[in-house]
Amino acid sequence: MVSDVWAAADAYEEYVGRWSRRVAERFVAWLAVPAGRVWLDVGCGTGALSDAVREADGTVVGLDPSRGFVAGGRAVVVGDARALPFPAARFDAVVSGLALNFVPDPARAAAEMARVTAPGGMVAAYVWDYADGMAMMRLFWDVARELDPDAPDEGDRFPICRPDALADLWRATGLTGGLAVEPVEIRTDFADFDDYWRPFLGGQGAAPAYLASLPAPARTAVRDGLRARLPDGEIYLTARAWAVRGRRGGGHAPATPVRSDERADR
Template identity: 65%
Template sequence: MVRDVWEKGEAYEAYVGRWSRRVAGPFVAWLGLPPGGRWLDVGCGTGALSAAAREAGAGLVVGADPSAGFLRAGSGPRIAADARALPLAGGTFDAVISGLALNFVPDPGRAAAEFARVATPGGTVAAYVWDYADGMRMMRFFWDAAAEADPGGAADEAARFPLCRPEPLAALWRAAGLAHVTVRPIEIPTVFPDFADYWDPFLGGQGAAPAYLMSLPPTRRDAIRHLLKNRLPAAPDGSIHLTARAWAVRGTTTG
């Protein structure tokens, strides 16, 4: 299997970071937390979710991510950290949040337990992930084309990440000892002015699909491009109007 690549902030922003920002605002609003407080953003990436938390009035937002490249791309206090072993004292943060990262952690159960550990008693622990099965249309079109052009080689994220559905997410939160667990969808429009705006970010190599694409020989990359060019629903002006759905989960710590 091709290793996922998370190193270059600018390429990630063009690929999916810009859409993460659209989800981050509704996600933070859904949490409904009062202004102030200490927040931890695990898997902070280039900072979309951290920025939304600050805009909503969080008192302090600390970002944590294992990628040095992503940490350099963001702003505010940030630490290099593995979600499975956060180098932080227990009961420190009023809110522990994570956006589009949990499914990439090798042991999400350990990560969720760590989120709960570093949250204050009664604190909020919440995350969101893409609905890879059918809700993240830009990726669904890509993987369907890849499966046809590269039979047996395409590592579809829907199959790789069964966590990214309501029932597994809720079960994960409950297993971490969290109470009042709730899951909801957040859907946003993803509009591409033209085919190049859709396709070019896949060539940046950042993330699961782009890393896979760039591992292929040029002939197979061209085959996927051709299939997508002919299948994506383009408007008369060439724009491509899709939607993206994320599943969000939240709960509170006990004690």
């Protein structure tokens, strides 16, 4: 099994971070958290979701397990989603973008997200629809599976990336207040085939890591298979994420301002 690689922020940004930014803006607007609240961004990566929170006049603390991403983005805490290094009821809103499916125990992460949320606060996340809605990756895995039936297709690996699974997880965590699951769809346009293909060579993420693990002839075969499926010139694809939101039970108790010691890497 090829391990996913999450270490180089610039390569990740070219691969999928640029598309995450578009989803993050719509996601934050959908949550409609009042301005001036204190947020936690779990699995913040290169900072797409944190940036969207700041644009909405929120104060945000980012957390990510990868020091490479922390250095390249705007994260401020290195930590594990399964054991958040914060006291209970610390934040008004706790969110996660494109990360929950990569946590070995999503249920434990969701429970931790709820624990550090103030009563009545928002807990929300979004993940790519790898099975049906993320066309740039779906095309890659379809070709890879034709050449290698054992290729680690993200659509199979991450059953949580479906609306029913997300809703069930939030219910099991007790986040039933205002529970909702919605699709967030964007366009992913590429100038030409090279613009589409080049990000897969950066080694960041599941598909690029798998590609990097292949011998050169196999990599060429994947490239040729994709080239045959895509048009000449500009390429217009779509991407869909599933977003889930719910509130922690109890009345609202605004979180306290972010302390200076929560702004430094740990």
